[in-house]
Amino acid sequence: MTTEGTQRKIIHIDMDAFYASVEQRDFPEYRGKPLVVGGSPEGRGGVVATASYEARKFGIRSAMSSKTAQRLCPEAIFVFPRFDAYKAVSNHIREIFRRYTDIIEPLSLDEAYLDVTMDKKGIGSAIEIATQIKDAIRTELQLTASAGVSINKFVAKIASDMNKPDGLTFIGPSRVEAFMEALAVEKFFGVGKVTAAKMKSMGLHTGADLKQLTEAEMIRHFGKPGKFYYLIVRGIDNRAVQPHRETKSVSVEDTYQDDLITKETMLPELETLSGRLSKRLERHGLKGRTVTVKFKFHDFSLMTRSLSLSEWINDHESILDAVKIILEKATLHDKRVRLLGVGLSNFDQQHTDEKQLKLF
């Protein structure tokens, strides 16, 4: 939150090639080599989670299938992720952040926003804080991070990506508008391939082009996000750094070595996933009413099917019951399934259900 007249100081920290860097730190034999953390290229299930900078030179990118990655760089080393190790590093990084501020919004294990408008140490300069955080990460963890410093989340995030790896980019208040004007539309948060193509077909290539449109025109062409783009090209992004983001949904998924073809073969996998989901929900003390099953087919097309219940649940059995109903009703057209996911949402915020007494 900001009061009028005070400029916020926002830092976006992004670890460089996080999983791969942790592997290269822990296993010297991987250093200086193209390393891919993710699924195995054998069989045909895996995808790339993170590629080391050496591997990125060959065009290997996150979310690419491991098979493609191997074709691009046959000598690449493939290793499975060690989430426990990354989680431990992530906790350490957050501990470093907390030396400076408590307003931390983690986006994932390796990425977070920090609001340092009022930093704990009274340093005052966000650039100095970002430098100190980067130094602490380097000396305490032997890893590098890139930082973006600006007056709002949007600009800070784009800035952190500008001088990777080990970068620090500062876009000051006086430069924000000019920076946004020069920015290509596809760099805008939320602008995907489709919207970008639409913008380009309208002759809109940069922030400056977008600025020519009125707010009403932006909304007419791009719907609700249009308003966000309208403000953002003017350097206005009042989204607060949210330390306690409300959990909206929890889900688990698995990619399979061999495609699943029949519903009968999917059922035991869904049973396992439901159990994992239930454990996670119980750990977080969450109960939800909407169960969602996600199917990813061999052609990478996605389908999700949901079922909303009248009660809040989080136990394995109830989740599985709902999953079975969804599976039975789902029309899969005999398409081969490579990934299954089970999720729960629509959480019971106030535990209201506990108040209403029941007959059975």
Place this chain on the structure above:
Amino acid sequence: MRFIVSSSTLLKNLQLVGGIISSNTVMPILENFLFELKDNTLTITGCDLETMIKTKLDVQTELGGEDNNGKVCVTSKILLEYLKNLPDQPITFNINPKDYTIEISSNSGKYKIGGEKTDEYPKEPNPENANTLTLPSIKLVEAINKTIFATSSDTLRPAMTGVFFEMNESDITFVATDAHRLIRLAYTDITPSVTGNFIVPRKPLQQMKNWLPNDDSAISLSYTDTHLFIKTNHTSLNCRLIDGKYPPYRAVIPAENPFMLTINRVDLINALRRVSVFADKSTSQVVFDIVGNTVTLSAQYTDFSYEGNEKMTCQYNGEDMKIAFNAKLLVEMLNNIEGEEVALELSIPSRAGIFKPTEKVEQEDLLMLLMPLMVNI
């Protein structure tokens, strides 16, 4: 196949049957009406995966003609839309038995629909070894009206998503519950002379409510292990029964709630509607604070500092008590009880309250039960 029919009569019958047809079905054939012509009787069928409705009407055919028999599937959407826009007049249907083309002629023009063959249309289930009873139509309509609203929408407990029918030698009982409330309605003047029970899904009950006559005309009700069959003179319905065990409802009805509160029903409904405006939206909680012959209804929504209070007079013979109910559920129940006053039987604040009409309808036993909300008072 050729016949002449009044467009408004046809539309009325199509709408009766068409209520069950859904436009987004896994079996495209179910988006059709089935027309079957035999002599001068046209039978129209509509169905979804669990329910089938059939109705018969007289049409004009050529006496002794060769075209007086046949069947065809007609897409429901187009036909209904057309008839809704046509002023009442006789229209002629001409169906080519080879390619199922349907030609309709009216005073104003000619229309064509490509029909379909009927092989894939679901067959009527077999009512073999069915138990049968007859009852006045209005009784069944009332039983549906008074119970259906309390059924559950929880697909994980399918038995509770329907209404439970229970037949004994001496009476027939209808039960609905969603685990928070329970409605039990028994007719003692209907003697089924069979014993048995089954659960009917909500959708076919809704259909029955719409077409069963609101009078004493007799309807026949038959059931097998898997299906229910309802028949009036011209119309019949069959549906799949819910396969499941109904919860042990008798065990949860308190044998005796010693304290009785009597209060004007309509006044209570109105007061609840006003007070609940100020209640927590997620629980609709309204607290009944009963002291002597006064009950204070109160609701709070602390998030917004809303508060509502109303005092009402009542007759009460029990200990002073604070008990809370979900006002939304309660109003729904009170709306389905008849009479000027309603009796509320209570025991303790964590046990079910029983709601009954004070004026008993002869040979009808109606009980509504609502579980309270936990209050920290």
